[in-house]
Amino acid sequence: MSSRIRKAVIPSAGWGTRFLPVTKSIPKEMIPLVDTPMIQFTIEEAVKSGIEQIIFVTSRHKSAIEDYFDRHVELEALLKASGKLDLLKSIEDLRNRCEFVAVRQAEMKGLGHAVWTAKQTVGDEPFAVLLGDDLIFGEPPCTKQLIRVFEERGTSGVGVMQVAAEETQKYGIVDVAAGPGPTYSVKGMIEKPSPKDAPSRFAVPGRYVLTPEIFAILETLSPGRGGEIQLTDALAVLASKNQLWAHEFEGRRFDTGDRLGFLEATIHVALSRPELKGPVRAMLERKLQEEGTS
Ligand code: G1P
Numbered sequence: 001m002s003s004r005i006r007k008a009v010i011p012s013a014g015w016g017t018r019f020l021p022v023t024k025s026i027p028k029e030m031i032p033l034v035d036t037p038m039i040q041f042t043i044e045e046a047v048k049s050g051i052e053q054i055i056f057v058t059s060r061h062k063s064a065i066e067d068y069f070d071r072h073v074e075l076e077a078l079l080k081a082s083g084k085l086d087l088l089k090s091i092e093d094l095r096n097r098c099e100f101v102a103v104r105q106a107e108m109k110g111l112g113h114a115v116w117t118a119k120q121t122v123g124d125e126p127f128a129v130l131l132g133d134d135l136i137f138g139e140p141p142c143t144k145q146l147i148r149v150f151e152e153r154g155t156s157g158v159g160v161m162q163v164a165a166e167e168t169q170k171y172g173i174v175d176v177a178a179g180p181g182p183t184y185s186v187k188g189m190i191e192k193p194s195p196k197d198a199p200s201r202f203a204v205p206g207r208y209v210l211t212p213e214i215f216a217i218l219e220t221l222s223p224g225r226g227g228e229i230q231l232t233d234a235l236a237v238l239a240s241k242n243q244l245w246a247h248e249f250e251g252r253r254f255d256t257g258d259r260l261g262f263l264e265a266t267i268h269v270a271l272s273r274p275e276l277k278g279p280v281r282a283m284l285e286r287k288l289q290e291e292g293t294s
Helices: 038-048 060-068 073-081 085-097 111-117 142-153 165-170 213-220 231-240 259-271 274-293
Strands: 007-011 053-058 099-104 127-130 134-137 156-162 172-176 183-191 202-204 207-210 244-248 252-255
Touching (some): 007 111, 038 127, 038 134, 038 142, 060 099, 111 213, 127 142, 202 244, 259 274
Parallel strands (some): 007 127
Antiparallel strands (some): 127 207, 156 202, 156 207, 172 202
């Protein structure tokens, strides 16, 4: 068994109902921020964190994701022939740095079930999980920060961030032992508690490093919140055995599962592009002025 984290599971089987109507025919993960599908930002975080194999957990209507990471021989030939080498590099780059595998989740039974679906492909080694709806920009990347803690502690862990009390019902929330941070031992974990039931304000925005024991735990679980097999419930079992930590990562996180979060991420990405920064700022200022005068 490898004790190094080389593989990352990216669950991407969901319907994307919050982004209907576009998600009727385009997977949520393929919606772009400026010109780049959202999933590519997640993959870049994984690859920059040292991940060598990405395992997508997809479903029937998600083949566009698999196609995106496959070769496109005709397009490559066209770009080469017309000397558009920058564009060629942009489509070849990630594929050269990482291997992509897809497994199918035949039924939508929740995040825990999606992770369990990758069991055979992950094998008997620790792995990372990244949820595509949470975009985290940081240096070192969030997943790398978690892998470093894993290398010291050797047990499973989650990335956490502090949220406002009224936000706890959107996340898995951890109960942590007192300590100076940024890494804490986790005593318990609850999926989407109301503010009054939340044991803390430390929320998990979709970043995990897990030991393969998680698969055996997932197999024993009954459906939890929303009738789904919850990854949070499996993590709570690890916490009860004192085998889970939480690390308050550094980085800028966007909730692209939410329309406003998606728009903010779009603006963030646009402003981070040197060629777009000036024009986008000017456009936003002009727009605000127009709004103010109308
Ligand atoms: C999932 C997890 C939840 C986590 C969240 C992060 O919920 O179940 O524990 O905090 O992702 O985005 P979802 O947002 O898929 O309902």
